[in-house]
Amino acid sequence: MWRFDQGRIEYFQFDELRKIAKFAVSNDLKSVSHGPLVSATGLPFLPADASYPPWRNYSRVFRTAMLVAKIGDVAAPTRVAELLAQDGVVTSDDYYHFFAQAFTAPAPSFQEWEPTDQPRPLLFTLKFLLARSVIGEPIVPIREIVGAYDMSGFVGDEDQSAYVALAKKQWSSSADHRQARESIQVIGQLSYLSASSTAVIVSLDDEDALDVFESLQAIRGQQETNSEREIMRVAGLFESAVSDLEIDFSKTVYDETVEAGFTEGTRVEKTHIVLERNSAIRKAFFASNPTATCDFCDRDTQSEFPWSDRVLDIHHVLPLCSGTRSDKSGTILGDLVAVCPTCHRAVHGFYTKWLKANGMKDFADAAEARAAYDEAKSQRNDV
Numbered sequence: 001m002w003r004f005d006q007g008r009i010e011y012f013q014f015d016e017l018r019k020i021a022k023f024a025v026s027n028d029l030k031s032v033s034h035g036p037l038v039s040a041t042g043l044p045f046l047p048a049d050a051s052y053p054p055w056r057n058y059s060r061v062f063r064t065a066m067l068v069a070k071i072g073d074v075a076a077p078t079r080v081a082e083l084l085a086q087d088g089v090v091t092s093d094d095y096y097h098f099f100a101q102a103f104t105a106p107a108p109s110f111q112e113w114e115p116t117d118q119p120r121p122l123l124f125t126l127k128f129l130l131a132r133s134v135i136g137e138p139i140v141p142i143r144e145i146v147g148a149y150d151m152s153g154f155v156g157d158e159d160q161s162a163y164v165a166l167a168k169k170q171w172s173s174s175a176d177h178r179q180a181r182e183s184i185q186v187i188g189q190l191s192y193l194s195a196s197s198t199a200v201i202v203s204l205d206d207e208d209a210l211d212v213f214e215s216l217q218a219i220r221g222q223q224e225t226n227s228e229r230e231i232m233r234v235a236g237l238f239e240s241a242v243s244d245l246e247i248d249f250s251k252t253v254y255d256e257t258v259e260a261g262f263t264e265g266t267r268v269e270k271t272h273i274v275l276e277r278n279s280a281i282r283k284a285f286f287a288s289n290p291t292a293t294c295d296f297c298d299r300d301t302q303s304e305f306p307w308s309d310r311v312l313d314i315h316h317v318l319p320l321c322s323g324t325r326s327d328k329s330g331t332i333l334g335d336l337v338a339v340c341p342t343c344h345r346a347v348h349g350f351y352t353k354w355l356k357a358n359g360m361k362d363f364a365d366a367a368e369a370r371a372a373y374d375e376a377k378s379q380r381n382d383v
């Protein structure tokens with residue numbers, strides 16, 4: 001049984017989770033009323049009724065995302081919330097890899113949970129996607145993932161050769177399993193994936209896909225019998241799990257990160273570069289915005305270089321550590337702008353200086369990242 005919080009995708013967006021986490025570390029989400037939570041996060045938390053506490057409708061979102069657990073009569077923040085609340089410490093890749101490895105069916109945030117070893121459909125999903133990519137089929141319909149999970153009896157622990165064999169077979173699911181689909185879209189925020197409501201595309205070369213595959217493993221340990229304590233325990237394993245997870249694909253982008261204008265090539269910066277190099281996102285962006293003009297300097301790269309369609313990079317304007325956002329229909333391309341390689345490098349150089357001057361490792365939110373981009377733009381001189 002693959003249960004998830006239906007219709008709540010926007011609350012599972014990485015930058016939104018960070019806002020909720022920031023609120024949760026210094027306020028009690030269990031007793032908070034509608035107004036303060038909405039003004040702190042900008043999220044709707046409907047119904048907008050002062051007498052209707054958000055906890056009634058959203059406690060499962062908070063607990064499934066592993067931000068809080070109900071301990072005593074308060075929503076106690078987990079270690080995951082404490083880390084997400086800090087800027088530039090956790091990347092979207094760290095978080096969603098952990099989420100996929102820890103998520104069980106059912107999760108401890110669901111009533112049906114019991115303290116036994118449960119299957120891991122999102123770990124299954126990631127491994128299935130990586131295996132499909134390795135056999136040369138990187139565009140994977142969500143119905144096939146759900147069908148393969150339902151029919152194979154796999155639980156997520158199986159090894160690479162088992163997944164490659166599985167990926168070579170045809171699978172389908174006739175029913176649209178909405179909760180499964182939405183949870184898959186949530187992990188579609190990983191920098192090397194892009195998700196629509198019907199398919200997920202993997203943008204990794206084979207070697208990197210195999211490296212990521214090999215570093216994935218179920219988050220286990222001695223279970224608590226109480227589900228709230230179990231949420232707290234699993235979230236407490238975040239740091240050790242992230243340090244064990246060697247995402248080698250981020251090593252291969254080190255040079256590109258420095259090349260792009262970042263001076264150090266931190267994990268946060270690498271996640272940003274992997275996302276910007278995501279070929280599926282790039283294709284989708286230019287398919288719906290067939291521009292050749294740099295958003296930053298206005299040069300028309302098609303007129304300038306008439307033998308090419310364009311000479312432009314994709315720049316992602318959310319905080320550096322954020323993944324792709326998606327809504328019900330798919331990846332949100334509005335978080336992206338097309339800039340020429342020179343401007344792109346200059347923008348990242350500006351970010352490095354701006355963050356250093358403000359003593360920060362990353363932008364607090366999308367608005368701050370957008371403002372820094374606009375500030376860089378206003379300081380640029382025509383020559």
Ligand SMILES: [Zn+2]
Nearest residue numbers: 294297340343
């Ligand atoms: Zn430019």
Ligand SMILES: [Zn+2]
Nearest residue numbers: 276314315316
């Ligand atoms: Zn960029």
